[in-house]
Amino acid sequence: MNIQDELLVAEVRRRSLRPLARLLRDIDDDVDAVNPVVQALWPHGGHAHIVGITGPPGAGKSTLVSALIAGWRARGKTVAVLAVDPSSPFTGGALLGDRVRMMQHATDEGVFIRSIATRGALGGLGPSTLEQAGVLDAAGFDVVVIETVGVGQDEVDIVRAAHSTVVVEVPGLGDAVQAMKAGILEIADIFVVNKADRPGAQTTVADLRRLGMMAPRQDGWRVPVHAVVALRGTGVDPVLDDLERHRPLGQQGDRAEARALHGIRRARRQRLDRQLEPWLRTTEAGRALVADVVTRRLSPREAALLCP
């Protein structure tokens, strides 16, 4: 590691805003290489509570995150947020949406918020989200929040990255959402029914509680369900208490190992995908393979067996 890298490591550990923001961007721009600064920072992490927040669009996740930040700050904790933007997988463009609500914390030095594009994974974790969270951990933030939109693979990704996962719902999204919940139930460590001043909130809370009792956890954790009005900060404190209570379970051995396995799998897949792409597009053998699949001489699975 050269002297520039050493200086950057020191600045990030001091939580200097601009160097930190720049490093996060660099990680995102250069997903191919192992960044020596990240590697040097990595052993300094392991102290933050990594909290995942997920739920369907319109559930008020950003508003909830903003309310949680206020609560953590009142308890003397520093907070970093990685808000994963729904972005086009084709153009790479990102939209900020109602994330501006978080801006009330913009002048607070104990709070760091980054909206990150997902590049090729609409609404899900970006290729570098896990490393970015690791850097924020190493920078010394007490809490690192990863906020994602999503019903789908994204939620599985987040539970494999976070120590504790909050699933946000809203009253009255209908039967189809209820049906989803058997899956979501195993992802949520804590349920928040946001916008709980709306009609139907009590039914949604009761439904989730019933579902929670139907699926006891191996680690003995009983998934709590909280009615919250994030916009007014109502009901946020008990969520913070439960997050603190859940933390040791989320950091224990088997979950730590599952996170490591998932991280390795993810990083390896990205590397191999990136090597395959130019081979398929530019080499003679690769182009012939693609042509064979287009003309149905080979199925994709047969073709995959012939890839390097």
Added chain:
Amino acid sequence: MNIQDELLVAEVRRRSLRPLARLLRDIDDDVDAVNPVVQALWPHGGHAHIVGITGPPGAGKSTLVSALIAGWRARGKTVAVLAVDPSSPFTGGALLGDRVRMMQHATDEGVFIRSIATRGALGGLGPSTLEQAGVLDAAGFDVVVIETVGVGQDEVDIVRAAHSTVVVEVPGLGDAVQAMKAGILEIADIFVVNKADRPGAQTTVADLRRLGMMAPRQDGWRVPVHAVVALRGTGVDPVLDDLERHRPLGQQGDRAEARALHGIRRARRQRLDRQLEPWLRTTEAGRALVADVVTRRLSPREAALLCP
């Protein structure tokens, strides 16, 4: 290929219900191997119109699919549906939800419907969905529908698998959904605003039309927006017309090549993932690597470089 396999190929091409259902299940159970029956069937496909239907939970996708089936049948077309169930990535359990509404077609021999579990990809395409669609194509169905729940990676997957993709929305899901649409816009070939008898439907239709005009397609296609009440079959015919109109664009050269690339990438990733898993879990080197990530001696990306 042995004689049993040859008989199965013949039965599937005759669209015999039980052999077809059994083959689809076998493909799903045995994702590791290349199935000789699938390979023998593969060259017979290429005639079906592969239609993706996606959208958030509660949008009434299954009801829409049911209404579309009725319309296609009235036009003399046979239809197969792969409905991807939201299933738990942890238990593998699947829920049927309102898919029962499709049951009205259960006694129609020109209609084949399978609910498939997603195994490890909550709400997204299963590991074998693309091959299953290929088998239904080879069996001679005129239309093969892939229905998925999802806001996320799933939608990217579906657009890469289907010739034409219908994105279903409902009125009044709020600002966050609006923000998502810049991404969804590039995925949708056709927009359906379902439950269009609800308040706010005209606003949603107008919003989507405006967005559509903001993002012209390279192939000249202008994304149409249809107001539909699927439960009553209202507005379904123009959707069928537009699907027919879009079909040649979806099947043309560059989209066919993109589909082939995506299929190869997906199949290869599955194979490599499946090889990595036992190495990480059971070999001495693999277990040491995982332990190094848990104790933060290595980052996941460094560890991935050391995988076979």
